[in-house]
Amino acid sequence: xxxxPPPPKSTIGWRVEFRPCEVQLTDFENxxxxxxxxxxxxxxxxxQLNFIIPISKVDENxxxxxxxxxxxxxxxxxxKNIAASTSKTANVDINSSNDDATYTMMSINEIIxxxxxxxxxxxxxxxxxxxxxxxxxxxxxxIQQYLKLISRRASGQIDTTASWIRRFIQEHPAYKQDSxxxxxxxxDLLMTADGIQSGRISCxxxxxxxxxxNSKTKETIPPAVQKVxxxxx
Numbered sequence: 223x224x225x226x227p228p229p230p231k232s233t234i235g236w237r238v239e240f241r242p243c244e245v246q247l248t249d250f251e252n253x254x255x256x257x258x259x260x261x262x263x264x265x266x267x268x269x270q271l272n273f274i275i276p277i278s279k280v281d282e283n284x285x286x287x288x289x290x291x292x293x294x295x296x297x298x299x300x301x302k303n304i305a306a307s308t309s310k311t312a313n314v315d316i317n318s319s320n321d322d323a324t325y326t327m328m329s330i331n332e333i334i335x336x337x338x339x340x341x342x343x344x345x346x347x348x349x350x351x352x353x354x355x356x357x358x359x360x361x362x363x364x365i366q367q368y369l370k371l372i373s374r375r376a377s378g379q380i381d382t383t384a385s386w387i388r389r390f391i392q393e394h395p396a397y398k399q400d401s402x403x404x405x406x407x408x409x410d411l412l413m414t415a416d417g418i419q420s421g422r423i424s425c426x427x428x429x430x431x432x433x434x435x436n437s438k439t440k441e442t443i444p445p446a447v448q449k450v451x452x453x454x455x
Contacts, residue, residue, distance in 0.1 A: 246383055247419050250429065254368035261365075262344060265351045271304045275325055291385065294378045297327040302340065334376035345373050371430065380430045389427070390414065 226237040240259050246252050265271065279299035286296040302324060328337055336343025348369065357365070374380045381389065391397055396406045417423030 244383075247415055247428070249419075250367075251371065251383075254371045257365060257368045258345075258348070258372050261348045261351065265344075265347050268351060269305070269347070271347075273301055273304055275299055275301055279325060290388075293330045293376070293382055293385075297329050298333070299325050300328045300333055300341070302326050304341075331377045335373055345369050374430055381427045383428070386425070386428045387411065 226239040228234045228236060240263070243255065246255065266273070283298040286292055286298060289296060326340065328341060332341060332343070334344050336346050352362070352365065371380075375382055390411055391403055391407055392399075394407045394410060396404055396410075414423060418425045418428065
């Protein structure tokens with residue numbers, strides 16, 4: 223995230239802009255990230271959540287995020303009590319010695335999927351928000367597919383794009399474990415990526431076994447549909 227200055231000669235104030243990640247291989251992944259971010263903004267606004275942490279901790283998080291497999295192996299500073307009022311927080315000294323009571327170290331999996339007894343998780347918060355909305359079945363199924371991708375990436379059940387690329391190179395027959403990525407490996411990597419992007423090649427490691435980029439269905443039948451079928455003679 224970054225602060226976005228107001229346009230010249232405008233009444234619009236300072237804004238916060240989400241900067242989630244790079245473009246992914248498939249439209250499905252990109253749509254999932256966009257959907258997740260948009261829903262998260264709605265959750266923040268609807269529940270009046272507060273994710274503010276000191277900039278020094280943001281810098282520490284950024285330093286860790288650059289490490290290999292940081293999404294699975296590193297822990298990052300995050301706020302414990304996200305329900306705190308932002309107006310109250312504005313008067314709090316964020317450099318106080320009470321940091322341990324306000325912030326804690328969590329893995330990406332814990333931030334996204336939740337940490338028992340300590341943090342609800344961003345995706346469970348989104349589910350809670352969606353449960354209060356009237357969403358048609360088709361849209362609900364699509365959103366579930368998107369959130370499932372984010373959840374499984376965070377938990378390590380499926381690869382991130384970076385992990386998938388590293389794995390592809392390391393398992394390539396032409397790779398000699400010498401850190402040299404030859405033209406042959408590069409070509410095969412790009413052709414495989416193009417095949418995944420166009421849907422010609424299935425890649426469960428990247429998208430999951432049940433996450434079909436061209437499907438809007440869930441792994442299970444939605445409760446509303448089950449109820450209809452249970453009432454059918």
